[in-house]
Amino acid sequence: MTTTRRTLLTAAALGLPALHNARAQTALRFSLDWALQGNHAMWALAEDRGLFGREGLGVRMDRGFGSGDTIVKVASGAYDIGFTDISGVVKFNAENPDKRLVSIYQVFDRTAAAVVTMKGRGIEKATDIAGKSLGAPEGEGSRMLFPAFAKVAGIDTSAIRWTSMAANLRDTMLAQRRVDAVTGFLFTVHFNLVAAGVPEADIVSFPYAENGLDIYGSALVARADWLAANGETAKKFVRASMGGLRLLIADPTGGMAALKKREALFDEPLEARRWAMTRDRSIITPNVRAGGFGVVDLARAQTLIAANAEAYGIANPPTAASLWTDAYLPPLADRTV
Template sequence: MTTNRRTLLTAAALSPVLATPALHNAYAQAQVRFALDWALQGNHGMWALAEDRGIYRENGLSVRMDRGFGSGDTLVKVASGAYDIGFSDISGAVKFNAENPDKRLVSIYQVFDRTAAAVVTTKRSGITTPQGVAGKRLGAPEGEGSRLLFPAFARAARIDTSGIRWTSMAANLRDTMLMQNQVDAVTGFLFTVYFNLVGIGLPESDILAWPYAENGLDLYGSAIVVRADWLERNQDTAKKFVRSSILGLRALIADPAAGMAALKRREPLFDEALEARRWAMTRDRSILTPNVRAGGFGVLNMDRAQQLVTVNAEAYGIATPPTAASMFSADYLPPAAERAV
């Protein structure tokens, strides 16, 4: 054996990390705790595919993804440090940031260019237009975002609210109460309420819905949110996570069946057929909007961001709301060429 070969073999034996670059890369991965907004639904396939197809790994990340229990709960968990990153309706952060400036939350990628908040009813209610809810019985959980934003939507859609009677209920009873005619219409996320109604047996032909964003109140929807001080310390990790999310979204758009299968592996009770349809509605109504088709995934318009702050400040009675600049950032998005639709 030559001296050079003996030296190389000895070095390899003493330096296993150098001899196994894959192991070295695993140790270099940034650990991320990621909380969703709710139980697994079709749009969450973008993150399941990011993991299953090695997108996170290729971007130097190791991500633990957990289901959520509502956008408000996710905001609190990210703000508390229990999670590094969350996926949540950004409207809720206006009130949170106003009340907790030391735990300020920031949107670094608007996944939903349009809010999914909507009024949903059935044909038997007799309501045929958004204005038709005047004088009717509306239902939603007390304090839920779509309900709090309804007055702003009503102004934009010219709805007379003087005779509307609200019924409060738990979120899991909203769809049943509508189907049983205990209320005439409900407010909530379009693709949540719509497919919950389908799931409990209401024919689709009987469902009518008017999304706020398509009827005068065009606000941003759910986003990747992080705490501001975490962001300062982990700017590179934030950029990698956003880039991975967009790559995962591209994978989901290209192969929805794979995304549903990835979620099914994580939740055996996951209904792939129904969730594929929920995903298609989410994609077409909240993600691939005209704004995104023109400006790319995550495109940020600060006038729209300010509108969201103003509308929510009014809805929650916030005298001194946070600035849009303190709540939204495009600095962590990939270059425009990587975000083009």
């Protein structure tokens, strides 16, 4: 009798639960894009409800410190897979072809980038942004893409005044009327304002994707050379991630509770609302309903590349085919909404 079989039989005889480590698990290091927010519950549930374990994965999930930081960590090999805004990868891949990152699962079908303002600032439609003061951190992705958004939305940028600030001061400066509007991720800015006591009815937003610049948002990415050596592991992680997303859609309350276990200060009611907005505005879109989770249209992908190439002055942008792949996605039948 093998040692493993003897151990399992002994456990059964004693009434003990089956040993999850009876077979070796593949260790995988995973970085989020930011501190825990509602949509991250898809991975917390995948862990807590055994989806990673069933795939033979031992996943270490760590919070992120911005999409740019996550990109660097995955590219350096500190993490195997990261969740990050795909726009940031365009510039990185152009400058670091030897560390090329690849999107293996496009989680956000629509970017969360937006201009956010408040009532009383004289901005009732996108074109009213002309001549106003805007705030955002220097080099922040939504700010860098604003010229491309302004072009398609018909916004005159000649008299716009920009104020740079740290990311943690952006919402405060908007609430204090020190700027007329800010750029950032809709779900982040909107609910940070709510948490700060701003009446939700006073918040006005102009998501880029809903106002002419319909590009992709955050995705799971990994290094091309890591994928070449760990393709099956990548497939397992993507499959478990989609399973976790389905669990979160079916049980958002359970998802928020899973994150609360990981962060004592996690605001479950607020994050449940953040999750609902993320789900409806970026994840379950008409494109995803038609093509399944993770669907990518290379024409839309090329629009994203072109917008970033213009924003960052990239002379040699990567091709869409080098940046996105469906090789690690489950069959379409398993990805339908």
